[in-house]
Amino acid sequence: MNENKKIINDSEILPFFIIFALSLFVRIYAAHTSIAQIYPDEIFQTLEPAHKLVFGRGITYWEFKVGARSWFLPGIIAGVYKILDLFGVEDPLSINIGIKIFLSIFSSLAVSVVYLLFRKHGIEKKESFIFTLPLAASYLLSYISARTLSEAASLPFMVFAVYFASNYIENERIRYLVFAFVTAGIAFMIRFQTAAFSFGIAIALFLTAKKRFQFSLIFGFGFLGMMLLQGIIDIFTWGGFFKSLITYLDYNILRGVADKHGVLPWHYYLADFAATFHPVTLVSAVLMMIFPLCSFKRNKNIFLFFFPFLFFFIVHSVIGHKEPRFVFACHFAVLALSAGFFADLVRKYGKNRKNAALFLAVCLLFSLDAFPHIKYARLWNHSATSVDNFYGNDRGVEKRFGGVLETEAELGRIRDLKRAYLFGIPQIWSGGYAYFHKNAPISFASKPEDVKKMLKKAVDSKQSGVYCAFRNGIEMPQEYMGNLEKISDNGDFTIYRLKI
Numbered sequence: 479m480n481e482n483k484k485i486i487n488d489s490e491i492l493p494f495f496i497i498f499a500l501s502l503f504v505r506i507y508a509a510h511t512s513i514a515q516i517y518p519d520e521i522f523q524t525l526e527p528a529h530k531l532v533f534g535r536g537i538t539y540w541e542f543k544v545g546a547r548s549w550f551l552p553g554i555i556a557g558v559y560k561i562l563d564l565f566g567v568e569d570p571l572s573i574n575i576g577i578k579i580f581l582s583i584f585s586s587l588a589v590s591v592v593y594l595l596f597r598k599h600g601i602e603k604k605e606s607f608i609f610t611l612p613l614a615a616s617y618l619l620s621y622i623s624a625r626t627l628s629e630a631a632s633l634p635f636m637v638f639a640v641y642f643a644s645n646y647i648e649n650e651r652i653r654y655l656v657f658a659f660v661t662a663g664i665a666f667m668i669r670f671q672t673a674a675f676s677f678g679i680a681i682a683l684f685l686t687a688k689k690r691f692q693f694s695l696i697f698g699f700g701f702l703g704m705m706l707l708q709g710i711i712d713i714f715t716w717g718g719f720f721k722s723l724i725t726y727l728d729y730n731i732l733r734g735v736a737d738k739h740g741v742l743p744w745h746y747y748l749a750d751f752a753a754t755f756h757p758v759t760l761v762s763a764v765l766m767m768i769f770p771l772c773s774f775k776r777n778k779n780i781f782l783f784f785f786p787f788l789f790f791f792i793v794h795s796v797i798g799h800k801e802p803r804f805v806f807a808c809h810f811a812v813l814a815l816s817a818g819f820f821a822d823l824v825r826k827y828g829k830n831r832k833n834a835a836l837f838l839a840v841c842l843l844f845s846l847d848a849f850p851h852i853k854y855a856r857l858w859n860h861s862a863t864s865v866d867n868f869y870g871n872d873r874g875v876e877k878r879f880g881g882v883l884e885t886e887a888e889l890g891r892i893r894d895l896k897r898a899y900l901f902g903i904p905q906i907w908s909g910g911y912a913y914f915h916k917n918a919p920i921s922f923a924s925k926p927e928d929v930k931k932m933l934k935k936a937v938d939s940k941q942s943g944v945y946c947a948f949r950n951g952i953e954m955p956q957e958y959m960g961n962l963e964k965i966s967d968n969g970d971f972t973i974y975r976l977k978i
Contacts, residue, residue: 490594493607498590501614505582508617508624509575513861513883516625517803518906523547524626525574525912528555532563535911546725548708549715550667551631570887570915578624584634585623589613591641592814598644598779601821608840609821612847613813618754622806628669629806635665636675636807640786643679644779646693647686659697663704667711670726671794675807676701678789679782686778741798747791750802755812758842763815766822780818787811817843863907881970883909885947888966888973890916894943899936901929902949902971918943930955936976937961944976 515521522539530536531552541547558580562573592613596606613619622630642658645651662676680701684694709720716722730736751760767784770777791808794800820839828836862880882900886909889898898920900908905922914920923929933955936944946962948954949971962974 501586509578588634659700678786896943
C-alpha cells in the first residue's frame, strides 16, 4: 500500500500522538475541575439512565419514560460504568470522572485529526503540528469535552466523518466513504440533530467529488443504513422501530415541547459567538471559509471541513429553541478554521522570516484561544451550576450555586448511610443517583415548605443512618435543629446526621 493510501502515514504518527497526549492531559484536568453540570440533560439524559441500567437506581425523566431518546449513548456509558465497577472503582466522583475521561479520548482524537487535515491542505508538518497545539490546549474545547452531553459526545464523530470524506476525495477509495458514513451514523445515534451535519457532508461530496452523483448517493444511502440501525436498536430497547426518533420529533416539533423552554431570534447564535470569541478569531475563521471560493480545486478539503458545520449552524439558527450547547460542534470548527488561517499565513508569507512569523502567529493564536477562558473564567473552570438559561419550573432558584455534585458524592461515601436528603436544590439540578452512587434512597427539596415536610417525616420515622445536607444560606427549620448532629461543612453544604 502506498503511503498516501494510509489513514495515517507513518511519518505523521509521532506528532499525531503528541497532540493527542497533550489534548487528553488538558481534558483530564477539565474532568477533575469542571464538575458541575451546565444543564440537567448532562445528568438525566446520559449518566442517570446508564446508572439505573447497571446499578438499578436512577431518576427517570419524561424522555426516558415515553421513549424520546436513543439508548445508544447511555448504553455506551453503561458499559463504562460496568468496566469501572469490575475494576473496583466505587467512589462516586472517581466513577464520573472516569466516564468524562473516556469521552475525552474521542475528543482528543478529534483534535489530532485536525493536524491531519492541515497536512492534507498542504501545510508543512512543523506548522501543522504547532498550530494544532492551541486546539489541544484550548480550555474552551476541553470544557466542552468534559460535558456528559450528547452534543459533546457526538462532536468527535462529526470530525471523523469529514476527515474520512476528505480522505475519499484525495484517494477515491470506497472504504473511506464507508468510514465517513459509519462515523456520521454514530454521531446521529448519539444525537439526532447531527443529521443536518451529515446532509451537509452529502452536499459537500456532491460539489467536490469527481463522481459526484454516485458517491454522494453512496454516502447518503450508507447514512440511511446507519439510521436503520438506530431503528433496530429501538426495537430492542423501546419495543418499536424508530420509536425514539418518531417520539422525539413528535414531542419537540409537532407538539412544540422544545419551544416551551424559550424561543430566540435567528441571529442568537451569531450574537453568542461574537460574545464568546475574539473578533480576530471569528474574522480569521470566516476568511478561511472564503479561501475555497478563490481556489476551489486546491481547497476542497477546507470546503469539505467547514461546509457541514456551516449547514449545521444554519439549520440550528432556523429552529426556534436555541441554547449555546446545541452548536458546540461549531465552536470546535471556528477554532480549527482560525488556527488553519494563521498556519496558512505562515506558509504563504512567512518564508523570509519564518521562525519570527511562526512565533508571532502562535502567540496571537494562543491569546485568542484563551479569550473565552479569560472572559468566562468565573463559570468555566468551576464546580458551580449557573441556571441563567434554564426556562423550566425553577425560576425561584438562585442563579448560581456550587458543590452539589461533590456533596452528593460525600453523602454516598458515608458507610452507615441508609437514607439521604439534599436540601436547597431541586431534583432537576442535582446529580441524581449517578453522583450519589449509593444503594439507598435520596430525596431533594428546595422550597422551605418541602424541606420542613421531609425533615419532619425523617424525624418521625426514627430510622438510623439518615443524613441531611443543607445548602449554606437556605432557611432551616429551627424546630428540628435539636435532632441534627453536624458532621461536616464543605463551604457549600453542611451535612448533618439525624439523631434517633
